Amino acid sequence: GGNGGGQRLPPGPSRLPLIGSLHHFLLSRSPLAHRTMADLARRHGAPLMYLRLGEVGLVVASSPAAAREVMRAHDTAFASRPWIPSMRPAMERGAVGLVFARHGPLWRQLRSVSVLELLSARRVRSFRRVREDEARRLVAAVAAAPAPGPGGEAVVNVGELLAALTTDVTVRAVIGDRFDRREEFARAVEEGGRLITRFSLGDLFPSSRLLRFLSRKAGQAMDLHRKMFELMDCAIRQHEERRAAVASAPDGTVKEEDEGILGVLLRIHKEGGLEVPLTMDIVKSLILDLFSGGSDTSGSTLEWAMSELMRNPRAMEKAQAEVRSKLHGKPSVIEDDLRDLNYLKLVIKETLRLHPVLPLLLPRECAEDREVMGYDVPKGATVLVNAWAIGRDPEYWDDADAFKPERFEDGKIDYKGTDFEFIPFGAGRRMCPGTLFAQAVMELALASLLYHFDWKLPGGMKPSELDMTEKMGMAVKRKDDLYLRPVVRVPVPPQSTDST
Ligand code: HEM
Numbered sequence: 001g002g003n004g005g006g007q008r009l010p011p012g013p014s015r016l017p018l019i020g021s022l023h024h025f026l027l028s029r030s031p032l033a034h035r036t037m038a039d040l041a042r043r044h045g046a047p048l049m050y051l052r053l054g055e056v057g058l059v060v061a062s063s064p065a066a067a068r069e070v071m072r073a074h075d076t077a078f079a080s081r082p083w084i085p086s087m088r089p090a091m092e093r094g095a096v097g098l099v100f101a102r103h104g105p106l107w108r109q110l111r112s113v114s115v116l117e118l119l120s121a122r123r124v125r126s127f128r129r130v131r132e133d134e135a136r137r138l139v140a141a142v143a144a145a146p147a148p149g150p151g152g153e154a155v156v157n158v159g160e161l162l163a164a165l166t167t168d169v170t171v172r173a174v175i176g177d178r179f180d181r182r183e184e185f186a187r188a189v190e191e192g193g194r195l196i197t198r199f200s201l202g203d204l205f206p207s208s209r210l211l212r213f214l215s216r217k218a219g220q221a222m223d224l225h226r227k228m229f230e231l232m233d234c235a236i237r238q239h240e241e242r243r244a245a246v247a248s249a250p251d252g253t254v255k256e257e258d259e260g261i262l263g264v265l266l267r268i269h270k271e272g273g274l275e276v277p278l279t280m281d282i283v284k285s286l287i288l289d290l291f292s293g294g295s296d297t298s299g300s301t302l303e304w305a306m307s308e309l310m311r312n313p314r315a316m317e318k319a320q321a322e323v324r325s326k327l328h329g330k331p332s333v334i335e336d337d338l339r340d341l342n343y344l345k346l347v348i349k350e351t352l353r354l355h356p357v358l359p360l361l362l363p364r365e366c367a368e369d370r371e372v373m374g375y376d377v378p379k380g381a382t383v384l385v386n387a388w389a390i391g392r393d394p395e396y397w398d399d400a401d402a403f404k405p406e407r408f409e410d411g412k413i414d415y416k417g418t419d420f421e422f423i424p425f426g427a428g429r430r431m432c433p434g435t436l437f438a439q440a441v442m443e444l445a446l447a448s449l450l451y452h453f454d455w456k457l458p459g460g461m462k463p464s465e466l467d468m469t470e471k472m473g474m475a476v477k478r479k480d481d482l483y484l485r486p487v488v489r490v491p492v493p494p495q496s497t498d499s500t
Pocket residue numbers: 098099100111119170289290291293294295297298301356357358361362363424425426427428429430431432433434435437438
């Protein structure tokens with residue numbers, strides 16, 4: 001109640017003058033927005049909930065039915081992304097790729113290029129050797145690297161290795177090579193995560209120029225944008241030098257995997273003739289989207305998968321038995337082997353249910369007043385879908401908080417955007433275009449880790465003692481690093497010294 005203009009806003013928690021519902025977040029036990037929002041939605045019996053944070057109206061869908069309304073029934077009205085005020089100056093200077101493009105001709109064009117060309121099943125398959133090579137490097141690094149960890153045992157930082165793997169696979173797929181400035185880039189992505197998730201008063205009260213002026217966020221966003229574009233310039237140069245080198249080599253053929261995603265984009269850029277010209281700024285923004293969208297998400301998902309397997313030794317044993325029996329002592333896992341690894345795929349699905357690394361997906365914006373489930377959603381409201389809450393809703397999931405890959409055994413529920421109780425990649429026209437890319441790298445990496453090694457928790461820790469606290473960033477990660485002690489089961493073949 002309490003809203004003027006005859007609007008019937010969705011129910012939600014109390015709102016104070018000026019700050020709206022902000023106090024619910026400031027007083028919440030959890031610093032994680034998806035948990036606070038799930039709590040509020042349950043307490044107010046509001047699968048479609050209205051909140052106001054400062055001046056920003058927020059509508060949160062927290063049930064499969066509400067998610068279906070947002071991403072199917074009203075998909076076109078909710079197909080834009082809001083531009084956070086402090087990020088707007090950077091975006092207006094051209095820092096817009098696929099992720100943040102407003103629903104319109106530019107987005108449509110980038111979307112179809114991405115789906116049909118850059119991330120298609122055929123293109124993803126063409127990077128198979130890149131993935132196999134990086135997976136071999138991963139297991140070689142695990143076998144070589146155990147170093148005394150916090151408790152003096154020889155452990156590896158599993159999350160760090162997996163983050164490096166997913167970054168390298170993505171970057172090699174895009175530019176055809178490892179990125180010379182990888183560490184700098186990783187730091188910049190982390191900085192971006194901090195910036196985007198930090199509350200800033202200027203963002204909550206966009207009409208206040210004073211607050212915006214006082215907030216340093218806009219300036220920092222601009223600096224980061226410049227830094228990212230400089231790094232992308234460098235990636236493009238690196239790509240072009242590499243192609244020139246490949247073309248002038250004795251057998252001078254440029255293979256598809258050398259062309260890379262960037263090669264395809266540069267070709268389209270040169271050909272021209274598109275409805276919306278593909279400028280170099282757009283190319284840079286788009287590859288930046290792929291770099292950051294492609295690595296952090298898959299890397300964190302893999303780290304959660306390993307964490308869940310450590311907490312659930314029976315699932316771990318089952319997954320290891322499967323990969324070891326299917327491979328019959330082969331030297332390493334290759335992609336042909338993945339076809340038979342059914343349980344491994346269920347493990348990944350179950351991980352995505354319990355740990356959707358974008359728990360609120362990516363924000364949508366309401367383009368026009370809409371009536372949803374009998375309530376008014378006002379134009380301009382930010383619309384979120386709480387995939388985390390939906391994936392753990394006891395009304396749809398038995399023993400919802402337990403890790404049970406078997407629940408997906410009958411193959412009825414998938415993350416393709418049609419089963420609204422399971423939407424880690426979103427749904428509708430803004431759904432993640434990178435699912436095949438992500439699936440390919442995650443399956444191979446996990447199979448490789450489980451094939452070659454047994455894994456022990458350090459310091460005699462019991463499985464149930466492994467802390468699973470989350471930390472917010474660009475994607476939701478573990479708060480504590482996951483250190484594990486690897487025990488070799490299937491020896492890792494010596495690394496070849498190929499140049500890539
Ligand atoms: C486990 C891995 C991943 C997860 C959980 C994930 C999740 C998501 C989600 C939830 C969205 C927003 C969907 C919506 O608004 O309905 C999204 C969008 C997007 N993702 Fe992913 N993603 C993953 C991997 C990838 C990869 C590997 C790529 C590319 C290489 C990628 C590229 C994108 C892009 C470009 C968008 C924006 C699409 C648009 O706005 O039209 N993602 N992703």
